[in-house]
Amino acid sequence: MAFWRARKFSWGRLSGFLLVFALLGLRIVDPIFVERLRLQAFDQFQRLNPREITPYPVVILDIDDRSLNEVGQWPWPRTTIAELTDRVFQAGAAAMAFDIVFSEPDRLSPGSVAIDNPGISNEIRSQLMQLPSNDAVLARSFSRNRVVLGETSVRSGLQASEVERDIQKVPHAIIGPDPEPYLLKFPELVQNLPILNEVAQGRGVFTVLPDADGIYRRVPIVMMVEGALRLSLSLELLRVATGGDAFAIRSNDAGIDGVVVAGQVIRTQGDGTVWTRFSASDPNRFVSAANLLQGRVPQNRLAGHLVLVGTSAIGLEDFRATPLGVPMAGVEIHAQLLENILGGALLKRENTADGKELITTAAMTILVIALAPMLHAGVLIISTLVLVSAYGTYAYLMFFWQSELVDPTFPIAATMLTVMLMSSTNYLREERRRNRIRNAFGQYVTPALVAQLTDSMDALKLGGERRDLSVLFSDVRGFTTLSEGFRDDPQGLTKLMNELLTVMSEPILNSGGTIDKFMGDAVMAFWNAPLEAKDHPRASCRAALEMVRAVGEFNRSRMETSVPGTPHHPIQIGVAVNTGPCFVGNMGSRSRFDYTALGDTVNVASRLEGQTKRYGMSIIIGERTAQIVDGEFALLELDLIRVKGKTEPERIYGVMGGERLAGTDGFKALSEVGVDMLAAYRTGQWQKALELIAELERQAARLDLDLQDYCALFRKRSERLVKLPEDPDWGGVYDALEK
Template structure:
């Protein structure tokens, strides 16, 4: 019963269901390549439809290249940084955060210069030591304003860094489930100088980790550093600017649900991160630090602004690759996050996203699995394209309208993979059916014809076309005598003929020939139909030579087997005729039964030439058209000007002896010369010279391993008859065949 159930479903559908299971498991596992596909799609969303920049009270004080040109290379003296802070707040800034860390004492502070340079004159050292400490000046400026100092984290413990200093608390609360275990963890924290940390109103961590491909797409709102809860730089700036009250981490069983800042819930991913929705980098966000120090900033530019201080200077290398496909200064990423929080434009990757994507993969793939075996390929492709276009268009609409991130890649890829598998299974099933048809038909007609008919069943109609063909006829000489040896073993004769015809067929098919029919021990084949064979005369000659060679091998095996049994075996001798000409080829017969065959004068002549192979003692006889077509590619001899039985026009016939290697040998040149001399003497009725030349022909043939005695004896007998009864004066050298 189970077997019947599986048979009803079909192997293709079972494979499709197995693939669907693998696709679902792979999506749940979410390996790197699957993530990268999804992230690439999310990047494309933003590149096609970036966020429109709005008027938001967020400004970047930029330590840019013009600032460094005007006030010297970085790092600046802390007194200048203190001046920058004071000027920012004098210009109306609400709060300021540093995307910079001041972890070491200022080497440019006058007391530090006096301390670190003992070779200075004593009075100079005393005056320097008496000047204000620049770190203290910066701490004083920070203490009188709302400043968030930046901190950074490292992934591995570094001795003597953070373990030796206490981490100052940031006020916070836990709402709902304690979800701190889901937050990213950093073992160490790099802090500012203690006096700066003590003076600051807030402390934010500006570490942002890229995804596996190096792109910065997500920013943590909160994190654990040495097991202490910390906000990122931008949300900490917002906390300080809104009064400095405690923030709250809200959680549930699945992880972090969001962060509460200034009474507002900012929803996050379960790991506490958010997806900023970016605009292209905009100069409108920036105020040059050099311009602020020089007093060149327009009045009111910083009034009411949340200020982030960082750098876009090329030499300081604070650039990050983003989802927009371009790099952006790290401080601008923090600024854009702050804009997203203030305008409620963060991208949303809801917790149900994975369920939606898995459901979509399952539904679309199941539809393909069910429908592919029962409807046409074009229809299913159109249907699948419509479904995928609808899904992809729908998720893109959700991004544009609701800023929701749903993955278009895995459902689309999964459906396409299922479609490809099911289509391949369909193709294999149909190909198996074609093979069954080919196997049945191929026992009776040409495999090439079977292939053509399997691809184009409409060709199974009566009719034909005119084409130039090279036709081959072969027959066994002395078949009656051979068959007499099997009079008590007809099964043995059948087995021998099957082996013999298999040998001939293999040589024909190897050269692209079409086997027309078997007629007892005879074979008819042709080239250049139904498939085009541009060099069909040469292909037919190669096949004929291979047939003789393969029959010789068969005879050798038969002789060896017979000798082992103490018996004798008669060799099989084959005669072959080849001719090229225009024929009608196609399906010939009645409407109830027909064969793919060729008709025409060229076919009849090929059959007559095969009959003359015994007469001339040659294995292969070529018609003049075939001989001219192959040129000097084969070793061939002109045999006669012959008028075959049933024909009125004479035909110049040739014997095919070997391939190009024989044709180019010195021995064949000698044979060709001797045969040419004989033919010329014969045509000129110089009978004695012709007879003498025949001896040279036989000897030259022996040098090539050819037995031309039958050919020579035929001419000797004919010359004897012509000597006894001389031809008429207008004799043209044409010999009239009296036998087929």
């Protein structure tokens, strides 16, 4: 027996060691998903403890939406840029950098205007040609001031050897081995006009590359562009502002160690990048260009500051995803880098960090393998949680105290995988039972409801039961017409419907409803199952109102974000609610079943939804629902109809609004007119009914309620009936022969 135990013990440990070796190999390869987990952990650290917003002498001169409205659309004339530059330095700025490239001549220069307008007289053309170009005016402004021009690198597909241009270089020194093999390289540089390049005191590259997940965390502060060493825009601005003539690169056998500018050593990663510690976007960093041009900037606001010129205007789309989870204007990323450098707040990740984390992973997983045979499953799990929590806390404290990035994800994930392998299946039995419930209902009800079902399995009766439900059906009107607009873009239609169904589902789930199923563009839901909800008629009506409101907001959002000139079809929905007894439970075959509701109440709700368009109503409810919620919602009796498949008529109501509208004198008066109109209609007083229909329209107009389709329907019926012989069997019941 002891031998058998030893063998079992040996195989268990062997499987654990095999897993550890596989995990260590995975970390050495470091695939994208492992890197992303690590980066997301670093992002979470920044979100938990973002850099404090501290005043630094860094200002963003912002070409914002206000500036575009006041000065004009972009690009502005270079004379305006020259005026902006002069005003910056008149306000006492130390130096100024442009997160913009002036790579093409200004088409608004006098000479260009003369060429582009052949209809002007020769005299005026001659005078215009003699005036200095706007670019020359801007160059004169640059020559008087400390200006750094921005440049960007692109991947054009050309090799560096194919591009023969004079790249102006900044004097520099190299301390250590040749850094070129380690630096980021870009084959082509988009430069400014030569007339501007020649007079600028500095030229910096503002290219920032995102990580694999599209988030901007690291900024290269030194790089190779077309075979030349270049500084980033922020670092070049700092160099020019401090009067430095050169910079230095420190390197070692592991790569770049740091960059020396203005006597300050800025430590970098091996490839010359730095990790920026972000703070929240701060309006105090920004000064509107329009305010500066119009003299609305307070005195000393720019005095002694480093000024970065960029844009936050929505139309210019210069926004980047950041670790804080919110996009920032690209120029603000450069401003935050400068603040990091000036405040010594850059994040650090040592070149040896990967090796240390491999050793940590091996130590933690081997410890679990050693303890697993000696501890009960519960004790092992608790001990492991303490271990990984301690390591996670250590990683966060290193960030908090030392601004050092230590990966908590892979050592913790490897340790948890190891303990899962070494744990017995007995411990996981309860979790599997709970997962079964979550999997059964997680797609249909709210997380809170799933939690209740998990805690109380007796609340779910498999096989079904009879229960009063409030059933909701909702459908998109004119879906065929809408889908025709996406004839050549099926993916676009799928995306639109997924977004719309999400908008329609949230009010249901937020009110405790259960989504039974999606049927193309339609939704079926019910309340009071699987758990009891005594207030289910009111909850369903509130959800219906919120669905209509949410779809309206969705339409407005689509309109605001739609491309000008493209067709836009507002989406309208019809919603019906009916309350009554149903049979609800798991129904289907042994291999596949759904949790659903059946019964006459469900059928009537479906038929009522089909009548919403006919009556011009967004929401129609059945008689029993109306009896329960009357007084708490603005209800208008609509008709007495006999839906298809039913012999007994159903009194239906339109939900016009909530309790606030229901309590107004205006709506009470409108409701009385509606009741009188229906009474006249049902008793064959057609002329009186027509008069009351007109009054109903007037009352609705005062309340800004749309009853035009409803009134038109009854006017048409009354005008037709008044021409027919009197029917002694007339009872005012409408037979809805269509679904």
